[in-house]
Amino acid sequence: MEDRLDQLVRSHKREFAVSARGVEVAEAFDLSLPVGLVLEGKAVTTSLGGLPTHLPTSSAASSELFERFLLLRAEQGFEAAWETLANGPEGEEWARVWDEVVADRKGGAVLTADQLTGLVVKARAGFLRSPKELLVVSLEDGGSVVSTLCEAGWFLR
Incomplete structure (x- = not known):
C-alpha cells in the first residue's frame, strides 16, 4: 500500500515543480535550497532556512x-x-x-532542534546525489513530521 507521504507528493507534483527546478539548478548546497512542504493538505514552497517559520x-x-x-x-x-x-x-x-x-x-513547536538538523542533513544528502533530489516534508495529523527525498527531475516530467 502506498504510504501517505508518497500520495501527497504525487498529488502536489505540479506545485513542487518550481522547488524541484530550484534544486536542479542550484550550484551549491545552502539553507536557501528549496523544500517542498505539505501543511494541512496544502503544498507550500519554502527553503531549508524557512522551515522553522512553518514548523516551529x-x-x-x-x-x-x-x-x-x-x-x-x-x-x-x-x-x-x-x-x-x-x-x-x-x-x-x-x-x-x-x-x-x-x-x-x-507555542506550537513541532520539531526539536535535532530533528530540524536531521532534515538539513537529509536535504544535503539528496542534493549531493545524482540526479539531485528534493526534500519533501509533511506535518501529519497528530503533529508528527515525516519527510522523503524525491528525484527532482520527476516533478518536471
Missing part, C-alpha cells in the same frame, strides 16, 4: 536533560522520571528546561 522548533526539547527524561520515562514512567530529575543535583536546571519545553509546545 524547540531547542529545549533537544537538551541533554530532556533527552535523559525521555529515556527515564521509557524505563520508569512519566512520574518517576520527572521526580528523579526534579530531585536530583540538576533539579533547578531540569525545572527550567521543563518549563521551556512546555512553553515551546504551547
Whole structure:
C-alpha cells in the first residue's frame, strides 16, 4: 500500500515543480535550497532556512536533560522520571528546561532542534546525489513530521 507521504507528493507534483527546478539548478548546497512542504493538505514552497517559520522548533526539547527524561520515562514512567530529575543535583536546571519545553509546545513547536538538523542533513544528502533530489516534508495529523527525498527531475516530467 502506498504510504501517505508518497500520495501527497504525487498529488502536489505540479506545485513542487518550481522547488524541484530550484534544486536542479542550484550550484551549491545552502539553507536557501528549496523544500517542498505539505501543511494541512496544502503544498507550500519554502527553503531549508524557512522551515522553522512553518514548523516551529524547540531547542529545549533537544537538551541533554530532556533527552535523559525521555529515556527515564521509557524505563520508569512519566512520574518517576520527572521526580528523579526534579530531585536530583540538576533539579533547578531540569525545572527550567521543563518549563521551556512546555512553553515551546504551547507555542506550537513541532520539531526539536535535532530533528530540524536531521532534515538539513537529509536535504544535503539528496542534493549531493545524482540526479539531485528534493526534500519533501509533511506535518501529519497528530503533529508528527515525516519527510522523503524525491528525484527532482520527476516533478518536471
